[in-house]
Amino acid sequence: xxxxxxxxxxxxxxxxxxxxxxxxxxxxxxxxxxxxxxxxxxxxxxxxxxxxxxxxxxxxxxxxxxxxxxxxxxxxxxxxxxxxxxxxxxxxxxxxxxxxxxxxxxxxxxxxxxxxxxxxxxxxxxxxxxxxxxxxxxxxxxxxxxxxxxxxxxxxxxxxxxxxxxxxxxxxxxxxxxxxxxxxxxxxxxxxxxxxxxxxxxxxxxxxxxxxxxxxxxxxxxxxxxxxxxxxxxxxxxxxxxxxxxxxxxxxxxxxxxxxxxxxxxxxxxxxxxxxxxxxxxxxxxxxxxxx
DNA sequence: AAACAGGAACCAC
DNA sequence: GTGGTTCCTGTT
Numbered sequence: 629x630x631x632x633x634x635x636x637x638x639x640x641x642x643x644x645x646x647x648x649x650x651x652x653x654x655x656x657x658x659x660x661x662x663x664x665x666x667x668x669x670x671x672x673x674x675x676x677x678x679x680x681x682x683x684x685x686x687x688x689x690x691x692x693x694x695x696x697x698x699x700x701x702x703x704x705x706x707x708x709x710x711x712x713x714x715x716x717x718x719x720x721x722x723x724x725x726x727x728x729x730x731x732x733x734x735x736x737x738x739x740x741x742x743x744x745x746x747x748x749x750x751x752x753x754x755x756x757x758x759x760x761x762x763x764x765x766x767x768x769x770x771x772x773x774x775x776x777x778x779x780x781x782x783x784x785x786x787x788x789x790x791x792x793x794x795x796x797x798x799x800x801x802x803x804x805x806x807x808x809x810x811x812x813x814x815x816x817x818x819x820x821x822x823x824x825x826x827x828x829x830x831x832x833x834x835x836x837x838x839x840x841x842x843x844x845x846x847x848x849x850x851x852x853x854x855x856x857x858x859x860x861x862x863x864x865x866x867x868x869x870x871x872x873x874x875x876x877x878x879x880x881x882x883x884x885x886x887x888x889x890x891x892x893x894x895x896x897x898x899x900x901x902x903x904x905x906x907x908x909x910x911x912x913x914x915x916x917x918x919x920x
Numbered sequence: 921a922a923a924c925a926g927g928a929a930c931c932a933c
Numbered sequence: 934g935t936g937g938t939t940c941c942t943g944t945t
Contacts, residue, residue: 750927756942802941807928844928866926882935883927 629705633693637677640686640699645709647731648681654907655865656854657735658745658758659765659782669774671765672702673738674781676774690774704733712900719893721875722901729907734899735854739822740815741782742855747804747811747842749850756800763799767791785816807842814840826856833858845887853899862890862898867909 632639652660652668660670660679667680675698677690691699700706709732716722748760761782768783768791783791789812796805814820825836830852837848849863864872864886872886873879876893894901 747928750929751940752926753943756926797941800942803939804928804941842928846927884934 631696637689637691650731658761676772676779725904725908728911729904732903737855739855746847746850760800810841830858859899871905871909
């Protein structure tokens with residue numbers, strides 16, 4: 629793969645294992661929207677761009693060449709997903725699941741944005757989460773003009789510290805509003821240090837994260853996987869719970885047991901397995917009739 | 921229009 | 934530590 633400049637941005641030439649829909653519509657991120665033509669527009673770390681796929685080339689319209697290392701990291705382009713898929717395909721269920729999410733990649737997102745977004749994800753659905761995250765960005769982030777339209781960066785802890793519980797409720801955060809205020813304060817005032825947590829191993833980082841208000845085991849696993857490079861994390865949401873119970877376990881095993889089983893079974897690739905399974909579960913809905 | 925979907929907190933035990 | 938209930942809001 630190489631990266632070139634073009635008139636409106638940059639091009640990633642000859643990218644493998646890369647499908648926009650699988651990457652941006654698989655529940656790992658909330659700020660990218662399908663423009664109804666298969667391209668996706670959104671904001672990452674203050675950069676508003678549009679992704680357009682053409683064959684094996686990916687256009688990042690609005691992308692700057694001096695940000696090329698940022699995009700390589702964000703899109704996890706240095707990882708060999710073919711190899712991961714080969715390893716996971718030894719398991720028959722995963723072999724099937726991978727077919728449904730061929731081009732998934734796990735993004736490397738900002739820890740703070742990911743943490744707040746997944747606090748909002750508790751007992752919530754993707755369109756609602758997206759709306760709340762968008763509202764927070766519009767109210768507390770910085771304006772970016774792209775293609776003649778307004779976009780907003782996700783606020784850093786300092787900017788989000790101006791948010792009150794009332795304002796966050798208006799943004800659609802519901803009962804999670806006080807958790808966001810409290811956790812933002814913990815981070816801003818240095819009692820929680822996301823960079824330090826990121827430097828710990830998966831188990832210790834998990835222990836630290838669940839000390840924070842609004843973060844339970846599942847949300848902690850999402851933060852670890854989607855923003856801290858912990859690919860051995862295995863977040864168990866309702867969808868993953870359903871596939872796991874259907875294909876591997878009894879219908880009544882606890883979330884913790886499913887988590888332990890997944891981490892044990894898929895090891896260093898547990899996070900990737902989780903993504904394929906999540907996508908698979910959502911495709912299976914209605915067809916095979918997953919229980920619960 | 922009542923039922924349902926979705927994880928964490930919180931309180932019992 | 935496990936189990937039951939509550940939180941909020943849109944959709945069916």
